[in-house]
Amino acid sequence: MGSDPTYKIKISPDRVLGPLDRARVEALVMKGAVSGNEPTSVAPYTNWSPLREHPELLDLLKRKLAKQGGGTSAVTMSMTGAPDAPDASFDPDAAESLEGSLSMPTLVNIPVGDLRGGDDRTRLDLPATLVDDGDKTKIITTEQFEPIWKKYEEVAPSVPGDDAAPGGTAIAAKPGVKKALLHKRTFWVLAIGLLVYVLFTNFDEGSGGGQERPLKPRWFTFPYIEVNVPTPYAPDAILSDNLLEQGLDLAAAETPAGIIKAIRTGFYPAVRRNPKGIQARASLASAYMRIAEIVPRDERFYNTLKTLLSLKPPKGKVIPEYSAALSEFYFLINRTDQAEEVLDEAMKSRPSAEVQYLRALAHQRRGKTDAALALMSRMISATVSAKMNPNPRHDLFYADLLDKRGQSALAEQILRRVNENYPNFAPVRLLRAEQLLRKGNHAAALKTIRWVTERPHLLDRPTLARTFLLVAKILEGMKTADPRKRIERAVHFAEAAKNVHVFSDEMSDLIYRLKTLHPKTADAYKSVVSGRQRERLREYDNAMIDYLRAADEREDDPTPQYLIARLLEQQGKTLEAMNRYLRSADTAKKPIEPLIRLARIYIDRYDLENAKTTIQRAVALRRNRSEVEILKGFYQYRQGRKDLGEFTLKSALALGGRNSELYVFLGKIEEDRKNYGLAEFYYSMALRYDRENAEALLGLANTRFYSESPSRAISYLKDRLNEQPNSAPIMTSLSVIYYKSGDQASAKSYIINAIRADKTYAPAFKLLGNLMRADGDANTSDFINRRNNYRQALAAYEQYTALSPNDAEGYKATADLYYQIRDLGAAAKNYHQVIKLVPNYPDVRVRLAKISRNGGDVRQAIEFLEEELKNHPESDAAHTERGHIYNDEGKLDLALSSYTQAVQLNESNTEALLTLGNVHQKMGNYDHALSLYDRVIKIDPLISRAHWLMGTIYRRRGDRLKAIQSFKNVLALSGDPELKKGAQDAIKELDEALHKD
DSSP: TTTTTOEEEETTTTTTEEEOHHHHHHHHHHHHHHOOOOOOEEETTTTOOOOGHHHHHHHHHHHHHHHHEEEEEOOHHHHHTTTTTTOSOOOOOOOHHHHHHHHHOSSSEEEEHHHHTTTTTTTTEEEOOOOEEETTEEEOOGGGGHHHHHHHHHOOOOTTTTBTTTTTTTTOOOOOOOOOOOHHHHHHHHHHHHHHHHEEEEOTTTOOOOEEEEEEEEOOOOOOOOOOOOOOOOOOOHHHHHHHHHHHHHTTOOOHHHHHHHIIIIIHHHHHHHHHOOHHHHHHHHHHHHHHSSSSHHHHHHHHHHHHSSSSSOOOOOOHHHHHHHHHHHHTTHHHHHHHHHHHHHTSSOOOHHHHHHHEEEEEEETTTHHHHHHHHHHHHHHTTOOOOOOOHHHHHHHHHHHHHOOHHHHHHHHHHHHHOTOOOHHHHHHHHHHHHTTTTTHHHHHHHHHHTGGGOOHHHHHHHHHHHHHHHHHHHHSOOOOOHHHHHHHHHHHHHHHSSSSHHHHHHHHHHTTTTTTTTTTHHHHHHHHHHHTTTTTTHHHHHHHHHHHHHHTTOOHHHHHHHHHHHHHHHHHHHHHHHHHHHHHHHHHHHHHHHHHHHHHHHHHHHHHHHHHHHHHTHHHHHHHHHHHHHHHEEEEEEHHHHHHHHHHHHHHHHHHHHHHHHHHHHHHTTHHHHHHHHHHHHHHHHOTTTTHHHHHHHHHHHTTTOOHHHHHHHHHHHHHHHHOOHHHHHHHHHHHHHHHHHHHHHHHHHOOOOOOTOOOHHHHHHHHHHHHOOOOOHHHHHHHHHHHHHHHHHHHHHHHHEEEEEEEEOOOOOOOOTTTTTHHHHHHHHHHHHHOOOHHHHHHHHHHHHHTTHHHHHHHHHHHHHOOOOHHHHHHHHHHHHHHHHHOHHHHHHHHHHHHHTTTTHHHHHHHHHHHHHHOOHHHHHHHHHHHHHHHEEEEEHHHHHHHHHHHHHTTHHHHHHHHHHHHHHOOOHHHHHHHHHHHHHHHHHHOOO
């Protein structure tokens, strides 16, 4: 055959033509035997892609269509080659004008078959509606394709079994022969009409001359895929192996659509056919983790991975796919040390390329870039020597390492190779564009990134956000004939990046910088940029001056008002911050950010009526749906509807929420339930999106402390401290873990170092106070040490309030501890401070009522309780305290009513149940009283007072044996010397009476 390439063409699932030379392929095309969508591979037949994506064969299709239609019109060209066909030449260094590089294709080529689960090579050209056009965002969703599928495809009925999709939905079999639904002339009339429509709806306003509209941010709605464990079906190990190979071939392209297709038609049915197939299970788990930014990272995701990886290889046997998947899972939950253990074991045998790649990745996470580079160099060289194409992820990582070590020429060579072998692997072009931007070659960077922006279906959300942000940075530094339009376009891309994935300060800072380049906003935003820089330097007063200056210069701009409000909120000036957020919301066109912040303040202040109104305003904007859903969940928690709140928060995850605060909140819920594995997962996800989140750091360490050992928790935190040597949050977390472990010397050392590293890091003192108080509570036998623990806790809390004088939680913790040690004056002083900061803080007025009643001021106590019930009518604690007041006054009917209301609101309120029993006992209703005391014991068997009261009733009734048993329970449970003495005397008296009888 010489140097001429040969091809194989898959014309059906079970039939492959070839090897074929170019002449035979041309004959098939001209006869109409192939359409251009058939999977095609060039020798040595390792990679498959549609025939039309082979540049050397594309001209055959064009000639065929020209022969049929009399020329290659815009519509014809779009149907055959754009935008999914790869660029024949990868020449990022060639300069291109801004207008040429930002032109939007007439049609967008959509993988229709892939969306419904069929052959992902079946494609249909549709109008380019995946465009964010200013205020009008048009997104093609899966549901909108349904009438198109019905019109253009005749699908053979699907059979449950190998083609069943995750979640039980049957996958359609490969489409049969398609009927010609339209006459050829009718088709061309519609095509020309469609072209005219698209052209007339894609001009820039005022551009004139038929110039195409510049490129707009676009994104793609991926098909829904449910992450779950397959249910077994008709076991067939051989078929399972074949399906596994099919899945591996599809996933090799490393595109989201390819991996989804691999799951649906390869890995998922492979596990169904062989539930104990470790390779299939591991491959499915890896594929799920590969699309983790497309599917919800929720409880089902975690449990599915855990279940798939629970079936381990026999002892002493290494299965590379399992080792790779397990280490990926450990990376996901921040267990780098355990991932290394798994990978090191796998490296002892003949490691796969994926295992070596992951081991190099672990080296890089440890900061060992040279070790990572050496390992990748050996692995890539071995793969190329074996005449195989390296995985594009591996090559991309290798190129990045080379670039970081200054070997840019070799890195460029690697990137070109990836582009040639995997033309639809978008991240390689993204990395190349970033390199060109660093070199100052903006035009070449823009040409390179253009290909990526036109194909959003090849990108997951983080990569798409990164792409949009990069386009904005490129436009920021370019020089064009119309700078104003260029800056507006750059701002548009930066805002799209902010909306498509996790919001970051980098995105907002870029937007502010861009606006300094626009004549209308230059002066104001120079002040904004200056304020942001001063804020990072903690020059808060100077930052405020800059923001106020910007607000004066642009009174109708919501951004300066928002930044002023945020800074005021950080300084604890909540009322002023709320006023500024309202001004920002009133001036913004779509004020989602100030409304979200304002709603959070209302929720934190227990101002639920205003919170509800603000959330309704946010809902009406139909933006940031997951963030609004999070607000609704927090609001429901504040209402006391915790089950509904948890459901709503998990719904936010299902909507694609990636909020670190959301993950921390869910992590705390699971930690309280002692579900440490899921809590660890949630905390890890929080750290994925906010590496500095102090609560997530400590939460993750706590889960390992309780579920495994202190050493695991300490090891993790020390690894993080090596990455960030002067991190006060990490040192504080280490102090907490050492304190819990009993190593008080190390705990003290780390907390002192944390304070030295950042004297303003208030959470260190609050956490330390909580620990000291917990130790004091546990130290019941040594009064002196207990008192010292409480003193240290109070000192820590007071230091916290000194650093955060506007945080009500610090005063609340201080007041609660003073109340516990019966320093009621100091407790009342701090409780009043809480109310001053958060007027509707629940149960604080109940504590103040208790203090007033203790001091004999019943009128004041009643006033506190009435105000509490006005703000929180569902407060069972307020009804209980009111019952105590009536009980003390001898108003038993009113006391009975109050206690009953408390129990109706909270069936587990043991204080209300116990005192309600006392009222019934006073009224002579002994059976009622015994029933209520029994309910208390069932809720908490350790409440000795309930046993004592039951004993007194039994003794009064003459049931001596039951009375003796109740008093013995008091002796066993009570720590009150007087109560124990009373129980001993009662037992002695009852024993004597029994002996006399």
